[in-house]
Amino acid sequence: MAKQQLRPQRTDWRRNHERLLGVASVLVARDGAQVSLEKIAREAGVGSATLHRHFPSRRALLEEVFQGIVERLRQRAGELAGGDPRTGLVTWLEELTVCAANTRGLAAWLAAEAGDGPPDGETCHVVMREAAAVLVERALSVAAVRPGLSPEDLLTLAEAVSLVTEDDPAAARRLLHLALDGVRP
Amino acid sequence: MAKQQLRPQRTDWRRNHERLLGVASVLVARDGAQVSLEKIAREAGVGSATLHRHFPSRRALLEEVFQGIVERLRQRAGELAGGDPRTGLVTWLEELTVCAANTRGLAAWLAAEAGDGPPDGETCHVVMREAAAVLVERALSVAAVRPGLSPEDLLTLAEAVSLVTEDDPAAARRLLHLALDGVRP
DNA sequence: CTACGATATGGGGTGCCCCTCCGTTTGTCC
DNA sequence: GGACAAACGGAGGGGCACCCCATATCGTAG
Numbered sequence: 001m002a003k004q005q006l007r008p009q010r011t012d013w014r015r016n017h018e019r020l021l022g023v024a025s026v027l028v029a030r031d032g033a034q035v036s037l038e039k040i041a042r043e044a045g046v047g048s049a050t051l052h053r054h055f056p057s058r059r060a061l062l063e064e065v066f067q068g069i070v071e072r073l074r075q076r077a078g079e080l081a082g083g084d085p086r087t088g089l090v091t092w093l094e095e096l097t098v099c100a101a102n103t104r105g106l107a108a109w110l111a112a113e114a115g116d117g118p119p120d121g122e123t124c125h126v127v128m129r130e131a132a133a134v135l136v137e138r139a140l141s142v143a144a145v146r147p148g149l150s151p152e153d154l155l156t157l158a159e160a161v162s163l164v165t166e167d168d169p170a171a172a173r174r175l176l177h178l179a180l181d182g183v184r185p
Numbered sequence: 186m187a188k189q190q191l192r193p194q195r196t197d198w199r200r201n202h203e204r205l206l207g208v209a210s211v212l213v214a215r216d217g218a219q220v221s222l223e224k225i226a227r228e229a230g231v232g233s234a235t236l237h238r239h240f241p242s243r244r245a246l247l248e249e250v251f252q253g254i255v256e257r258l259r260q261r262a263g264e265l266a267g268g269d270p271r272t273g274l275v276t277w278l279e280e281l282t283v284c285a286a287n288t289r290g291l292a293a294w295l296a297a298e299a300g301d302g303p304p305d306g307e308t309c310h311v312v313m314r315e316a317a318a319v320l321v322e323r324a325l326s327v328a329a330v331r332p333g334l335s336p337e338d339l340l341t342l343a344e345a346v347s348l349v350t351e352d353d354p355a356a357a358r359r360l361l362h363l364a365l366d367g368v369r370p
Numbered sequence: 371c372t373a374c375g376a377t378a379t380g381g382g383g384t385g386c387c388c389c390t391c392c393g394t395t396t397g398t399c400c
Numbered sequence: 401g402g403a404c405a406a407a408c409g410g411a412g413g414g415g416c417a418c419c420c421c422a423t424a425t426c427g428t429a430g
Contacts, residue, residue: 154368156356160349182364183334
């Protein structure tokens with residue numbers, strides 16, 4: 001999206017790009033999304049200028065770091081769309097929260113991504129919205145959930161739960177079900 | 186808590202303390218909880234060393250900044266404990282989320298405060314836990330909510346909603362009620 | 371195989387930030 | 401009004417994000 005493919009990127013460019021992404025994945029998972037960019041560059045064995053050339057903002061870096069995970073969740077939504085609408089939706093939300101609990105920084109990323117930056121159409125944020133929308137529509141169509149339920153709101157809620165229970169999958173599941181079931185007797 | 190009252194603090198100490206807190210409130214509300222501490226000191230007309238002497242960590246500063254707001258929420262919980270248990274609980278949670286939506290940084294503070302730092306007993310985090318516990322116990326005692334409902338989990342959920350809807354009171358209310366009602370038809 | 375131009379790199383500089391040291395000022399008490 | 405503790409603030413060390421430009425590397429045309 002940033003580079004036109006007129007000329008394919010040079011091999012050292014590709015090599016450094018992969019190296020940076022790999023290191024970034026590890027360090028973000030270990031230290032959170034606020035890791036020093038210079039530390040990533042140092043660990044990858046490249047100058048900080050190179051990192052900034054490959055990823056003009058922290059945002060761009062995280063976008064690529066989380067892309068793989070988000071892609072898997074999108075595919076999973078596709079699979080679950082074939083089964084029971086209600087359990088499919090719940091299962092997917094569960095997997096989302098567990099996944100976020102195991103991937104430090106992902107929850108904050110999905111929840112906060114809206115707002116700033118260039119609105120290119122395939123951000124992690126957008127991908128998740130679309131995946132959630134499909135499952136919610138299906139559940140709505142067979143009245144498995146309350147009519148009027150907003151996919152956007154439901155996903156935001158699940159992301160909120162993930163955000164606040166980072167690193168604690170058990171709490172994540174508990175809070176998600178609390179939110180899905182409500183507090184009525 | 187930090188200073189023994191053997192000798193009352195000097196007047197310039199008190200003056201600077203208040204000035205710093207006032208400026209911090211304004212800047213945190215305007216720029217979020219990540220404001221530069223140096224900017225706060227500069228705006229207050231004191232050296233950065235003075236700020237660090239008054240507040241050894243950002244944590245300590247935010248704790249005092251939010252103390253007033255949290256105190257009001259505590260009192261409000263006390264008032265609401267006199268009325269209908271179910272609406273009291275819901276009303277209080279609503280007021281919490283709206284308050285957080287209007288006070289940038291508060292939600293993150295309440296949600297994230299657990300874990301690190303010295304466990305002195307009167308942090309904002311603890312105050313909120315106690316206030317919520319009273320209201321939930323009352324609601325449980327008249328079966329106004331599902332048995333087994335955990336005050337801790339419910340409050341964490343409300344804080345999660347606040348966290349993810351910062352600056353958008355309408356969305357905050359919507360998500361809170363979604364979570365309280367669940368998704369069933 | 372070589373030479374050349376486009377592409378990519380990284381050291382070093384700037385500006386901001388957190389935090390601490392230490393010489394100086396200010397308030398308080400007699 | 402003087403002495404002493406309390407409080408202050410400038411300056412500096414260490415770190416980070418981001419940018420500039422001289423240098424090195426890749427890919428290819430001859």
